[in-house]
Amino acid sequence: MDLSTMLEQLAxxxxxxxxxxxxxxxxxxxxxxxxxxxRMSKNKILKGIVSAYISVMRGTPLMLQLMVVYFGPYFxxxxxxxxxxxxxxxxxxxxxxxxxxxxxxxxxxIESMPAxxxxxxxxxxxxxxxxxxxxILPQVIKRILPSITxxxxxxxxxxxxxxxxxxxxxxxxxxxxxxxxxxxxxxxxAAIFYYIFNLIxxxxxxxxxxxMNYYK
Amino acid sequence: MILFEMKHIKKSxxxxxxxxxxxxxxxxxxxxxxxGPSGSGKSTLLRCATGLExxxxxxxxxxxxxxxxxxxxxxxxxFSVLKNIIDxxxxxxxxxxxEVLVQARxxxxxxxxxxxxxxxxxxxxxxxxxxVSIARALCxxxxxxxxxxxxxxxxxxxxxxxxxxxxxxxxxxxxMVIVTHxxxxxxxxxxxxxxMDDGVIAVEGTPEQVFASEHARMKEFLGKFHQG
Numbered sequence: 001m002d003l004s005t006m007l008e009q010l011a012x013x014x015x016x017x018x019x020x021x022x023x024x025x026x027x028x029x030x031x032x033x034x035x036x037x038x039r040m041s042k043n044k045i046l047k048g049i050v051s052a053y054i055s056v057m058r059g060t061p062l063m064l065q066l067m068v069v070y071f072g073p074y075f076x077x078x079x080x081x082x083x084x085x086x087x088x089x090x091x092x093x094x095x096x097x098x099x100x101x102x103x104x105x106x107x108x109x110i111e112s113m114p115a116x117x118x119x120x121x122x123x124x125x126x127x128x129x130x131x132x133x134x135x136i137l138p139q140v141i142k143r144i145l146p147s148i149t150x151x152x153x154x155x156x157x158x159x160x161x162x163x164x165x166x167x168x169x170x171x172x173x174x175x176x177x178x179x180x181x182x183x184x185x186x187x188x189x190a191a192i193f194y195y196i197f198n199l200i201x202x203x204x205x206x207x208x209x210x211x212m213n214y215y216k
Numbered sequence: 217m218i219l220f221e222m223k224h225i226k227k228s229x230x231x232x233x234x235x236x237x238x239x240x241x242x243x244x245x246x247x248x249x250x251x252g253p254s255g256s257g258k259s260t261l262l263r264c265a266t267g268l269e270x271x272x273x274x275x276x277x278x279x280x281x282x283x284x285x286x287x288x289x290x291x292x293x294x295f296s297v298l299k300n301i302i303d304x305x306x307x308x309x310x311x312x313x314x315e316v317l318v319q320a321r322x323x324x325x326x327x328x329x330x331x332x333x334x335x336x337x338x339x340x341x342x343x344x345x346x347x348v349s350i351a352r353a354l355c356x357x358x359x360x361x362x363x364x365x366x367x368x369x370x371x372x373x374x375x376x377x378x379x380x381x382x383x384x385x386x387x388x389x390x391x392m393v394i395v396t397h398x399x400x401x402x403x404x405x406x407x408x409x410x411x412m413d414d415g416v417i418a419v420e421g422t423p424e425q426v427f428a429s430e431h432a433r434m435k436e437f438l439g440k441f442h443q444g
Contacts, residue, residue: 119268120290123283124304124356134307138294215293216338 001181009177010189013170020090020159020169027095032102039107057100063161066093070165090162098155105147109140142212149205156198217244219360219391225274227260234260236415242360245389249402252412253437258395262364280359287365289349291337298333301352323351327381343374347381363394403427
């Protein structure tokens with residue numbers, strides 16, 4: 001197999017990898033905020049359930065969670081799973097896992113906000129939602145951006161876990177080519193791909209952090 | 217006309233009785249200063265008055281909108297100076313931007329902050345930040361403005377500029393209740409002074425009456441102050 005055929009095959013997997021990456025972020029960032037609200041809720045039952053959920057998500061391997069999401073419907077409910085479900089299972093598994101991590105990052109950020117910001121907003125008559133979305137959240141985002149960057153970089157590498165439910169993301173294809181052709185080249189290509197992907201992520205996040213540096 | 221009234225207000229934090237039966241009235245146009253040693257309940261009184269704390273007992277009657285200037289400003293760091301001032305009038309009071317802008321710029325001028333519209337709080341000195349926070353409070357057109365130790369976070373030089381601003385407001389007969397440690401300032405500016413001690417109003421009256429009081433704790437407090 002020549003290099004261009006190999007790259008062509010790998011490119012197909014790269015698209016899937018990038019897809020998993022963006023779908024996960026788009027779903028888990030807002031979902032994480034919702035979970036964070038549950039975690040910080042005054043309702044003890046809700047808080048308990050959400051805390052347990054976060055604990056399980058963070059305390060068990062993502063690989064195992066992907067398998068549960070993929071095989072669960074069949075083994076638990078006897079629903080026959082179609083071939084196309086595997087990518088959906090990956091999206092769901094990644095989204096609910098990363099949302100748990102993001103929820104804790106949001107919570108840390110929200111709890112680090114000085115009470116004076118809430119008090120000033122209250123005195124000025126802002127509603128609860130105005131206070132959160134206009135005053136608190138923008139400042140929280142600035143504070144948590146470095147932690148978010150860490151998670152996003154981890155996510156790029158975690159996408160390779162999708163192989164456990166046979167989603168043909170880039171690393172799955174690299175392994176197949178490597179064993180069929182007995183060559184290290186696909187791994188080298190994979191390494192370069194992940195590295196460049198993360199380099200782009202790091203540069204982009206750095207740009208966003210700089211954009212938020214207009215205040216202290 | 218009585219703008220603001222507290223009737224038999226009580227507040228404790230756990231076993232600590234911070235306010236023990238406080239009653240007071242504030243008349244329109246009046247400047248009332250609240251003085252007293254640390255831990256006497258001055259700040260808690262102000263926090264109850266402005267709704268930041270809920271009293272355990274008693275009644276608060278407000279005949280108008282209440283504003284508050286904080287000790288440590290509590291400006292919104294992600295908003296420019298101008299936005300800090302105009303955001304609440306626009307978002308909360310739903311006033312027209314053009315009208316709010318006119319008022320905000322007048323206030324900035326009055327506070328000596330011309331040209332600082334687009335600055336962010338971190339770029340300003342403490343005194344400037346406190347003047348922005350006063351402008352922010354005033355732009356809501358409060359009927360009564362509370363100050364919680366407005367100069368305690370500032371060095372003496374910056375303290376002077378804030379006291380000057382408050383004096384100018386007093387000259388405009390804006391109703392104000394000021395918790396302060398600045399005795400000379402309280403004496404000069406106030407129509408009435410309340411001396412708080414251990415959760416009660418120990419002495420109350422005109423500055424002359426209060427400063428001439430024979431009340432033991434008051435004399436002790438003023439003595440410390442005179443010794444510097």
